[in-house]
Amino acid sequence: MNIYGALEQGSIREGVLRTLMNLRDVILKTLNDHPYLLEYADEVRNAKLRVAEDFDYWIDRSMEVLEKRGCHVYLAENAEKARRIAGEMVGSGKTVVKAKSMVSEEIRLREYLQSLGNEVWETDLGEFIVQVADDRPMHMIVPALHYSEAQVMEILKKVGIHGRDAEELASGVREFMREKFLKADVGVSGCNAFSAETGRVFLVENEGNIRLSTSLPERYIALVSIEKILPDDDLALKSVFVQSAYVGTFPPAYININEKADSQEMHVIFLDNGRKTTEFREHLACIKCGRCQLECPVFQLAGSLWGGEVYGGPTGMVWTAITEEIPEVCFLSTLCGKCREVCPSDIDMPGMIRKMREIILKAR
Ligand code: SF4
CATH class of the missing domain: 1.10.1060.10 (Alpha-helical ferredoxin)
Incomplete structure (x- = not known):
């Protein structure tokens, strides 16, 4: 369409307005109660623009830190290369659990991994609904805002999930997902902010699915678009606080700070795709x-x-x-x-x- x-x-108009009405006052109250978040926002903006002035330096520095920490690191100039790198790491016949990531949409990662013969599941509730409906996210943070509860009921029946209301449906999805988490070979996430100081990947969420997607599988792939690079942990944390405030979920239920764990293979793909130039x-x-x-x-x-x-x-x-x-x-x-x-x-x-x-x- x-x-x-x-x-x-x-339904798109209704969904956007409903979401706006639900979130606007919450966001304004958060900013009123925590005015320092506006200062954080300024600091993050300035730092990001500073990094963008010299991407090569910050990418080199980030890659070096990650390599020292035992991660596998790649730089993809475009979407095709990023897909290919991820595809080589995943192979075929695997189960992949994914955290919601607009950058993975940008490189059409799910479709590509599926085309290689993998079972790939979005683990964020809204994104999962969009996947099962074979649709596209209608908003960056609230991807399924254009569906009514009745429509979601119909969509989820396709994968055998039944429920009489939102709560039952959410519980059905949790049960469905539990099995996927446990058998997943590979976890994939995007990145809300990346610290060039420590090589840590910061991810903010409220469902807990990112935590499971990135910690349970033996192999973890983080997709980091280069504008997510910030000089240090302090700025990366400020960035996720600001994001959480502006999506109406401050303080966030979970902030994941991912780095190489002994028991896990970690791959980080930096994506340029037009950003440098x-x-x-x-x-x-x-x-x-x-x-x-x-x-x-x-x-x-x-x-x-x-x-x-x-x-x-x-x-x-x-x-x-x-x-x-x-x-x-x-x-x-x-x-x-x-x-x-x-x-x-x-x-x-x-x-x-x-x-x-x-x-x-x-x-x-
Ligand atoms: S998504 Fe948020 S940060 Fe980005 S342009 Fe819109 S309001 Fe600004």
């Missing part, structure tokens, strides 16, 4: 909280179907320009500026969308 189909499907460098300060998506009037109508193949909404316009190509639908933005107003990193998305339009028009 494209953006025009989305306009006719009221982008002319939209300011956007590399994005922490992918999805706040701008919920507040955007166009996203409220079309969800992530307004954007590229993976990323949608105002942030998605720019991520698509960085990782694929400038999306023509950037002309549908109202340039109202709400995205920048709510962004923890104060990113000038309207300015970048204007620039995209200029580039497209000049090329005509």
